[in-house]
Amino acid sequence: MKHFEDIKDDEIRIISKQNEPFYRKWWFWAAIAGLVAIVVISLLVTHKINRNLAATMKATEVENTPTPIQPYTPECEPASVLVRDTSINDVPLRILIPVNAIPELCLGIPDTTDPSLILGLQAADIRADNQKIVGAFVLEGEMLSRGSSKKGYCAIMNGNIQLGMAESTPLLEETTVKDGYFFRQYPLVNQGVMVNNKPKNKALRHALCELNGQIVVVSSLDKESFHDFAQALADMGVNNAISLIGKNAYGFLHDSENGFQSWGEDIEMWKQIPDVNFIVWRAKTNNHPAPAIH
């Protein structure tokens, strides 16, 4: 205990010291230094986490992206079909991306043993009553069928596909002039907007789509209605899409990566129908063809 009486006349004693300004106290500067250290460490840690997160997100994006953002078609690569599976609105989808190949139509069953054909799907519908092609159909500039009961169309000229929706289009005439190809089908997506169609049944669906400026084929892995399938395509970012024959339609892909794969009804059944037609992708002539089928 302090003895306040214990002082001599020639002594002084500080009783209460006036508070120093806070900025003159050592603990103030120690606290400032501590705060600065914490802020710097936090910034460094946050920066590192953000970089790791960005790298992870970038890697995940690359892994999950169903289609390439930019077409990858180096001329030295062999023709192939990139296969990407994804799911949009709980609709499982398979995306087939033909690379280094040129699209064309063919009438009748394509020669699946031809190693230059890497992908093929049935294109225009066949009428059940007379087994004729539904709607306009142009094969190498020759118009084999007329009509526009289905508003969606696919025009192929100089190896380029144009998809759209219209009752009449100058592209039909143009394909006949330029030895191109043309067929009609149900429109599914027009300018990014899903299109409704009358059929309400569920079936395996195939579509010819313009996605990120690239033409791809999208197939449903489960039976879907036109509505759900078209909505999934639109939500995936497809700009334009028309249907290809679904249900039990025949299709195949063939490249060195995937080998030969086919789906749908046995090809022998379709051989009974003379007007059965396909859209196929043929390897560019300067590319390596797919291996022959044995």
Next chain:
Amino acid sequence: MSEYLTLSNTNELVRIAAESLVYIASDGNYSDIRTRDSATRTVTVQLGTIEERIHEQLRSNVGEFVRIGKSLIVNLRFLTYINPSKKQIVLSDNHTFRFNLEASKEALRQLKDYLEQEYKL
């Protein structure tokens, strides 16, 4: 918020705003408290007890109190002049009051040294 120095004995209780305290001088068992209004209040409390109360009660920024020898406590806030050789110390606000006090030469020299150290003179 004002702080008060509160002193109490069997007969009385005194509260003085700390900011108005200028000095306290001892007179045996009595102490004279001088405030800024030049008033003097005499209390029957020994200087040592007042020093103890100041130490206990006045903690904030009301002034710096120093015990000088056996008979004086001053508020350094009002210190305007100190001369050890003349044993003189002056407390003033340079406006309303001025108190000339006397203390021992050695005590004032220590006080001068202390202030020089505080103000880095």
